[in-house]
Amino acid sequence: MRGFSVFLKKELREVRKTWRLWVLPGIALFLGITSPVLAKLTPMLVEQAGQSQPGVVIEFPDPTYVDAYTQFGSQLNQLMIIAVIIATAGLISSEIRRGTAILVLTKPLSRVAFFLAKVVSQTLVLLGATVVGTLAAFSLTAILFGQAPLLDLLLGAGFWFAFAWLTLAIMALLSVVFNSQGGAAGVGIALLFGVILVVSTWSAIEDYSPAALTMASMNAFRGEEYQAVIPLLSTILVGGLALAAGAWALQRKEI
Amino acid sequence: MSPSSAGTPPAIETRGLTKQFDEVRALDGVDMSVPRGSVYGFLGPNGAGKTTALRILAGLARPTSGSAFILGRDVVAATNEVRSLLGFLPDVPGFYPWMTAPEFLRFSGELFGLGGAELEDRVGALLGLSGLEGVNNKIGGYSRGMKQRLGIAQALINAPELLMLDEPTSALDPIGRKEVLEMIGALGGRTTVFFSTHILSDVERVCDHVAILNKGRIVTQASIAELKESRGEDRVVLEVEGPSGDGLSGDGRAGDGAQVDGAPRLAGLLKGSSWLLNIEQTGHGRLLLAVADLPAAQRAIPQAVAELELGLRRMEIEEASLENVFVELVGESAV
Known part of the structure; x- marks a missing residue:
C-alpha cells in the first residue's frame, strides 16, 4: 500500500479542483430538490389535466411526505445509479489513457494503493452526493409537506448508498478490464439491468442479494418494514470481491 | 541479483x-x-x-x-x-x-x-x-x-x-x-x-x-x-574536371560542348590503393571514396589528379559518423 495516502490526497485535491466535485453531488442535489416538488405538484397537474376532458374526474389523495420520499428513492435507484455508472466508468482507464498512470506507477506507488485510493476518493464523493441530495430532499419535504421524518430518510438513503457503493466497486473493476470508458459504462448498465432481471425472476436469491437493498431502501423511505442485514452483508462481500479482482487485474495489466 | x-x-x-x-x-x-x-x-x-x-x-x-x-x-x-x-x-x-x-x-x-x-x-x-x-x-x-x-x-x-x-x-x-x-x-x-x-x-x-x-x-x-x-570509415568526396587539349576546348569541354568526365579515369588509377576501401561514381565528375587511411589518401589523391591532368574542383573529407554506422547496420531506409 506504499504511496496510498499521498495519492489519496492528490485524488481529493483533484475532486476539489475539477468537475468531479460537481457532477454526482449536483445530480443528487437536483433530485433532492425536484422529488418533493414533483410529488407535491404531480397530483394537481394530473387533476387539472383531467378537468379539461368533459366527463373525466381524476381525484388523488393529498400528497404526503411519503410520496416525496418515494419519488426521491425511485430517482436515486434509476437516474442516480446510471449517473454513478457513467461517472466512474473511466476511474482507472482514463488515467491510463491520459498517460498519468505511467508517470505515477513508475514511482514507488503500488498499483493496489493507486486502485484503492481512487475507489476511496470516489466513495467519498458518492457519500457527499448522498448527503447533499438527502439534505435537500429533507428540507424541501419539510417545507412543502410540513412533515419529514429524518430516520426513514436516512435509512433509505443509507441502504441506497450501500448499493451505489457496490456499483462503484464493480465499475472500478470494469474500468481496469476495459480500456474504453464507454465500453465499461455500457457493460455496467447492461449488468445492472441483467442483475435486476435475474433477481426479480429468481425468488430464491431475491431477499439475499445486494439488489434487495434497493427494495429495502424503498421500504425504508416509505416507513415500511425492510430486510437489510443479509443484503448489506452480501453487498460488502460482493463489493470486496470486485475490489480484490480489480486490484489483481490492475497488477497484471500492462500499461 | x-x-x-x-x-x-x-x-x-x-x-x-x-x-x-x-x-x-x-x-x-x-x-x-x-x-x-x-x-x-x-x-x-x-x-x-x-x-x-x-x-x-x-x-x-x-x-x-x-x-x-x-x-x-x-x-x-x-x-x-x-x-x-x-x-x-x-x-x-x-x-x-x-x-x-x-x-x-x-x-x-x-x-x-x-x-x-x-x-x-x-x-x-x-x-x-x-x-x-x-x-x-x-x-x-x-x-x-x-x-x-x-x-x-x-x-x-x-x-x-x-x-x-x-x-x-x-x-x-x-x-x-x-x-x-x-x-x-x-x-x-x-x-x-x-x-x-x-x-x-x-x-x-x-x-x-x-x-x-x-x-x-x-x-x-x-x-x-x-x-x-571499429565500424566507421572516413569518406572523401571528390569533384574533378576533365583534361584540356586532345580535341577538347580550353574549358575542359568536348568539342560539341559536352563536359568530359575524368572521374572514371581517376577511379581506375586509384583502384587497388592500399588505403582505399571503396570507390563509387556519384555523378558527372564526382567520386565518393571510403578510405581506411585518411592521411595516405590525402597525399595520394592530389598526385593522381595531377598525373591525369585533371582539375580538382572539390576534395572534402567526411569523418566517420554515427549515421554511416547506423546506415551500415540498419539500412538506408531507416534514416
Missing part, C-alpha cells in the same frame, strides 16, 4: 529479453549492458522495439522471456525497490492539467517519501534546471516543450541513480529540442542517463555510449568512439 553482480552491477543489464505481442516479436533476445555513469543512447528506427524495452525496464510490462536488471535488481521481482532508484519519462508524458509545475514536483517527491525542506529545495532546483521557475500557470496550458522539460524534472525529483527517457526530443521544435538536449547533457557524469531516440544527431550530441536496436534485436552496442573506430 544479476549474473554480473560480482562487481558493481551495470545500470541496466538484459539477458535474452524477449517480448511477443500475438504475431509480432517486438523484442527478440536482447542482451544489453549499460555502464553506470554513462549517457547511453538507445537508437533505432521507429518500430524497432525501443519503447517496449523501456516499458519492461520501468515495470509497466512483463517480458515474455529473458530477464532485465536495473542496478542489479530484477525489474519483475523487485518492482518497488527498482522504482525508488529510477527516474522515468515516457514518450508522451501525461500530467494532471489542473496542477502547476511546483505542485506536480511536490506530489512526485512525496511519492518517493520526500518532504519538508529537502523536498522544497529539490523542487526549487529542478524548476530552475527545467527553466520553469516562476511559471505558476496550470500544466494544462503548457507547450509540448515545457511539458517535456517538466517531465525530465519530475524524473529527477528522487535524484535517481538511473534516468530513463523515452524519445525525449521527438515532436519538439528545434528550440525545445535544444533545451531538452542541454538538460540531458548537463546530467552527464551525475547520473546514468538512458534515452531512446530515432534521431541520430541527438545521440551524437550528448551520448557517450550507444546501442542500436533494429527489428527487436541489438545490432551493436559500444562507446560512440569505439563504434566509429
